[in-house]
Amino acid sequence: METGYKISINPSLYFQKKHRRVLEACPLKAILTESDGPYKYRGLYLRPDLIPELVETIALIKNVDVNSLIKVINQNLKDIVK
Known part of the structure; x- marks a missing residue:
């Protein structure tokens, strides 16, 4: 992450242990969020309104x-859109 890479976290975090491990290892300065939706994943409709939770x-x-x-x-x- 020292090179300026960002990691986008989406609601699949609730289902994927590997996503949680990535998040735990990721520094705050590298975190972005996104919904990956609208998209149905494991019975959950991933939508932008899930981002606050x-x-x-x-x-x-x-x-x-x-x-x-x-x-x-x-x-x-x-930092990435400038």
Whole structure:
């Protein structure tokens, strides 16, 4: 991640252990979120409106405040679109 790569986390985090392991190893400065949807995956319709709950889950896993995480994710997005 030192090279500026970003990792996009989507709601499949709830089903995929490997996604959780990636998230646990990923520094905050590399995290982005996305819905991968609309798309049906294992009975769950992945949609953009799932992102707020996903961010709360990421905050719990990373043991950070949700509002702080939102600021970091927004900055990460700005870093790649500048």
